[in-house]
Amino acid sequence: xxxxxxxxxxxxxxxxxxxxxxxxxxxxxxxxxxxxxxxxxxxxxxxxxxxxxxxxxxxxxxxxxxxxxxxxxxxxxxxxxxxxxxxxxxxxxxxxxxxxxxxxxxxxxxxxxxxxxxxxxxxxxxxxxxxxxxxxxxxxxxxxxxxxxxxxxxxxxxxxxxxxxxxxxxxxxxxxxxxxxxxxxxxxxxxxxxxxxxxxxxxxxxxxxxxxxxxxxxxxxxxxxxxxxxxxxxxxxxxxxxxxxxxxxxxxxxxxxxxxxxxxxxxxxxxxxxxxxxxxxxxxxxxxxxxxxxxxxxxxxxxxxxxxxxxxxxxxxxxxxxxxxxxxxxxxxxxxxxxxxxxxxxxxxxxxxxxxx
Numbered sequence: 411x412x413x414x415x416x417x418x419x420x421x422x423x424x425x426x427x428x429x430x431x432x433x434x435x436x437x438x439x440x441x442x443x444x445x446x447x448x449x450x451x452x453x454x455x456x457x458x459x460x461x462x463x464x465x466x467x468x469x470x471x472x473x474x475x476x477x478x479x480x481x482x483x484x485x486x487x488x489x490x491x492x493x494x495x496x497x498x499x500x501x502x503x504x505x506x507x508x509x510x511x512x513x514x515x516x517x518x519x520x521x522x523x524x525x526x527x528x529x530x531x532x533x534x535x536x537x538x539x540x541x542x543x544x545x546x547x548x549x550x551x552x553x554x555x556x557x558x559x560x561x562x563x564x565x566x567x568x569x570x571x572x573x574x575x576x577x578x579x580x581x582x583x584x585x586x587x588x589x590x591x592x593x594x595x596x597x598x599x600x601x602x603x604x605x606x607x608x609x610x611x612x613x614x615x616x617x618x619x620x621x622x623x624x625x626x627x628x629x630x631x632x633x634x635x636x637x638x639x640x641x642x643x644x645x646x647x648x649x650x651x652x653x654x655x656x657x658x659x660x661x662x663x664x665x666x667x668x669x670x671x672x673x674x675x676x677x678x679x680x681x682x683x684x685x686x687x688x689x690x691x692x693x694x695x696x697x698x699x700x701x702x703x704x705x706x707x708x709x710x711x712x713x714x715x716x717x718x719x720x721x722x723x724x725x726x727x728x729x730x731x732x733x734x735x736x737x738x739x740x741x742x743x744x745x746x747x748x749x750x751x752x753x754x755x756x757x758x759x760x761x762x763x764x765x766x767x
Contacts, residue, residue: 413517414514414520415513416510416513417509418501418502418506418509420432420435420497421435422471422472424471428471430472431467431468434464434465434467434468435495435497436498437450437456438491438494438495440456441485441486441487441495442487442492442495442496446485447461447462447465447477465477472490474490475491476490477491493684496680496683496684496685499680499684499700500677500681500684503676503677503680503696504672504673504674504677504680506674506676507537507673507674508673510559511558511559514545514555514556514558515558517554529724530556530725531548531553531555531575531726531729532556532574532575532576533545533556533557533558533575533577534559534560534568534569534573534576534577534578535559535560535562535565535576535579536559536561536562536578536579536580536645536646536647537559537673537676538611538675538693539745540611540745540748543741543742544608544729544732545557547732547735547738548729548732551728551731551732553725553728558574560644561642561643561644562578562579562580562594562644562645562649563579563593563644563645563649565578565579565715566579566598566715569597570598575720575723575726576716576726578712578713578714578715579594579646579712579713579715580611580710580711580712581646581711582613582650582653582709582710583708584709586653586654587763587766590649590650591763591766592766593649600758600760602717602719603715603717603718603758604716604718604721605713605714605715605757605759606713606714606729606730606733606754606755607712607713607753607754607756607757607762608712608713608714608753609745609749609753610712610748611693611709611712611747612693612694612704612707612708612710613647613691613709613710614691614692614693614704614707614747615689615690615691615704615705615707616678616682616690616700616703616705617682617688617702617705618682618683618688618702618703619703621703621705623636623688625688625689626705627658627707628654628658628707629658629660630689631655631660631664631689632661632664632665634666635666636665636688637666637688637689638665638666638667638668638687638688639672639682639687639689639690640667640669640672640678641671641675641690641692642671642672646710647675647691647692648671648691650691650707650708650710651691654707667687670687675695675696676699678690678692678696679699679702680700682700683700683702691707694748695746695747695748697746704746706747711762713762714729718758721756730756733753734754738750738753739753739754
């Protein structure tokens, strides 16, 4: 399988057309993660002298310092340096899944020419960490995948229309299970739909380290002055938040930033971590990655929707092989807030949702 990669590169131009080096912008992110310039150089194997020259050239171009140097304490990013580092994180988090989807489409077209005997699996799902691992494992095993990251509603609707063979979506356990199941019900057929279990995972609110604003539930989102960043319409996470808000009698107009949306959990986390919002919804791994606190709200099951007649095809069997592999299950279990308890189990709608289907 030939792999196509598309990466984001961004820079800043001055009035004379001079550009800040993309290597400098990457270096600032490394310094932010490592805690100092010297630690970043040790972690990446970069030359300290070269890194220092990049910093000084960037400061000359931007007209402001990027590092604060303190005797005995090393170096840390200035406010400008922090802003540039977080801009890089937000660009990667927002555009990464879109570029991955485009690369997968191009891979699929290439594979049709290079290896016509191998059929490409068409897969739509919201961007998730277990899904990322699944696609990566399939690719490594030589099973071509044309993945497209979409909201859960678009994924199951596309499956119903025959535009893909697998569709990822998630349904919370407990009091909202019935209402969320009915949300997807029009695209599910009890006679032909099968559900492949991938993971149980926690959804919650991502907040600043230490939770300084004491945000513990969706009722707190209505507080004056609190800044919220949401997921996009059609995403399962946004629908869950709307269900929780309805229960708490919180209206969208009461929440500052309710209509401000990002397309991935990581993008929401980066938005909050950069200080542009106080709270946003999502799963736990990106919160930990960006050193945020996480307030659990619900546990949900993540499924892959499949037509029962496709279960025996080589493409779906390759998926089941990965999901039932011990190394994959271990990788999922190691994700914060994730559990691979029923990973790879195939169920009918009636088995997965007794009395609802």
